[in-house]
Amino acid sequence: MPNRLSISECIKLLDNREIKVTELVNAYLREIENRDEEINAFITVTKDEALEKAEELDRKGKRISPLSGIPGGIKDNICTKNINTTCASKMLKDFVPKYSATVYERLLDNDFVMLGKLNMDEFAIGGGGEYSYFKPVKNPYNISHMAGGSSSGSAASVAAFECAFSLGTDTGGSILKPSSYCGVVGMKPTFGTVSRYGVVGFAPSLEQTGPITRTVLDNAIVLSKIAGHDEKDPCSIKRDLDFLQDIDKGLKGLKIAVPKELMDMDVIQRDVRKCYEKSFEIFKELGCQVDVVSMPSLQYSLSAYYAISSSESASTLARYDGIRYGHRTKEYSNIEELYEKTRGEGFGIDVKKRILFGTFLLVEKEKNYLDKARKARTILMNEYERLFKEYSIVLTPASPITAPAFGEKQSNALEKYYEDIFTTPINLCGIPALSMPVCKDSNGLPVGIILSARHYDEKTLYRFGHAFEAARGILK
Secondary structure, three states: HHHOOOOHHHHHHOOOOOHEEEEEHHHHHHHHHHHHHHHEEEEEEHHHHHHHHHHHHHOOOOOOOOOOOEEEEOOOOOOOOOOOOOOOHHHHHOOOOOOOOOOHHHHOOOOOOOEEOOOOOOOOOOOOOOOOOOOOOOEEOEEEEEEEOOOOOHHHHHOOOOEEEEEEEOOOOOOOOHHHOOEEEEEOOOOEEEEEOOOOOOOOOOOOOEEEEEOHHHHHHHHHHHHHOOOOOOOOOOOOOOOOOOOOOOOOOOOOEEHHHHHHHOOHHHHHHHHHHHHHHHHHHOOOOOEEEOOHHHHHHHHHHHHHHHHHHHHHHHHOOOOOOOOOOOOOOOHHHHHHHHHHHHOHHHHHHHHHHHHHHHHOOOOHHHHHHHHHHHHHHOOOOOOHHHOOEEEEEOOOOOOEEOOOOOOOOHHHHHOOOOOOOHOOOHOOOEEEEEOOOOOOOEEEEEEOOOOOHHHHHHHHHHHHHHHHHOOO
């Protein structure tokens, strides 16, 4: 079936005219029609637009890009002109942007075929995929389990063969963790590599958009088409970026760092630890040196991340007040009641928690919580810089657990936040990271690892990931 093929395989078939774009697009649309009712990966399916674009490309014949004719999906916090962009929230359930995000425009310039907008945790706040206003996203490997978040639909759609690739956003693991839970490949690029213009975010200093695919090579192909400087984003970088340059080079003699502090954590499930340690052996067989190193500042990363991201979200989400756009309560007697009812009705429980915590941090200035978090962030960045002078990558699990079941009770209220222990340091430091599957646990759920590298060194991550994938094989 065409929708089971990798992007690189589809490119060959399309180049040789062995398959039509309409055949490829129809294969994905059938999969969405047959399966998405149980997966819930999509909020909006743009079937008519996709078929119209496919027919146009078949008539034209000439392919202008590797992504020409390749069907993909877009996370629903990325603005798409004249197509609903809801952020999976009641607050924006009827919002139709009048402009498109730069990252989406770049895909359009490469003649990709848009299949629709993908489900997510509301306003990208959440780690399981269950905090969508519309419906929870389910894991294609076992629909009684979560897909991870916040880019839940982005990961689930690729794993379920409903998209050849997708775009997600990552603020504290929102690409990396769902990619691990769903057994696919996700890239969180260096901060500033991909334009944030037109992406509805909640913590601007942490966020980055990246691709999710089924193979490492496919991931590099997509990133190469969406990355690059954008004058509309003040944090966008000007650099020559060739992500495919070293992808086929071997790994002999390269060094990998494994943080001791993370290995010693009791929260890591036995199956996750087993798969993590299996990755050591695979890399050693590929000629790498794997060393256990100390990174003492990692203990501060989770607290620093939630302090910074929550305070930024309280400020960023203040714009949703029922005045300019979005949901507005129907009954109110004064402006204060309008604000209170609109935000109370429009936001879900997890978003409200984050706003309340962030507001407390912004108001409570005497104890300097935010200053301490920012200092911890700087210490962590310096520690990574020191480590990358000697090591090519840092290797960690993607999550201490595999995808949890819906309704699974946690022993305490803080337990779910520890699921982000391996991802939050990456966003705090703005470094690139690649999530990819290693094996499955005893229940058949995927287990992933994260490779992180120095700033702007995505090509090294793809080099390691491609070699690892060739040695281990693609997870099925």
